[in-house]
Amino acid sequence: MTRNTNLARLLLDRFRWFDEGLRRVLNERLDVDVTPAQSLLFAELPNQGARQSDLARGLGVSRQAINELVRGLERQGLVEMVPDPDSARSKLVRPTAQGRKSTAVALDTFSELEALLKDRIGNTRIDSLRLALEADWGPIATSPPGDRT
Numbered sequence: 429m430t431r432n433t434n435l436a437r438l439l440l441d442r443f444r445w446f447d448e449g450l451r452r453v454l455n456e457r458l459d460v461d462v463t464p465a466q467s468l469l470f471a472e473l474p475n476q477g478a479r480q481s482d483l484a485r486g487l488g489v490s491r492q493a494i495n496e497l498v499r500g501l502e503r504q505g506l507v508e509m510v511p512d513p514d515s516a517r518s519k520l521v522r523p524t525a526q527g528r529k530s531t532a533v534a535l536d537t538f539s540e541l542e543a544l545l546k547d548r549i550g551n552t553r554i555d556s557l558r559l560a561l562e563a564d565w566g567p568i569a570t571s572p573p574g575d576r577t
Contacts, residue, residue, distance in 0.1 A: 446541055453537045460504060460530055469497045470506070470523075470530070477510060477522030506530060 447467055454460040462470065472478075472486045484494040498521050501507040506527035512518035523531065546554050 446538065449541045450534055450537050453540075454530055454533060457533055458526075458530060460506065460526075462501070462504070462506075463497075465493075466497050466501055469494065470501065470527070470534075473507070473521060473523060473527075475523060475528065475531075477512075477520030479512065479518055480521060483521065501527070 444464075447464055451462055451464070451467055454462065468487060469483060472483055478486075480491055480494045480498060483498075484491045487494070498507060498509075502509070504526075505524055507521050508524050509519045510522050512520045542554070
């Protein structure tokens with residue numbers, strides 16, 4: 429990567445590094461094979477469950493897309509559909525025991541990947557990166573900074 433690569437692309441590439449590492453470990457340790465999209469859905473899913481429409485809104489995708497992702501996770505035994513206690517017409521997508529185990533492995537894996545990254549690029553860079561990512565970036569601009577006509 430060169431200095432000309434935009435920051436958004438760098439962030440996306442590094443996110444993919446973490447996600448690919450996570451998905452490899454889940455496959456090796458638990459024989460779980462999730463796609464990048466399923467990984468994102470699972471990260472959005474609370475333990476008590478959520479409606480598909482809420483998941484779709486949170487991920488910025490259609491309910492049809494969420495439905496397909498949920499079906500794939502269901503086939504692997506990672507989620508289940510249960511009645512929504514707040515609405516007789518709705519169902520919640522909820523992690524199964526295997527899904528919760530996957531989440532625990534994922535959290536451990538993220539710690540392992542961060543330790544690996546510290547070994548590769550150093551504590552100082554990790555600390556600086558964490559500070560930058562935790563900083564308040566303010567509201568999203570309504571127009572790009574260079575477009576102030």
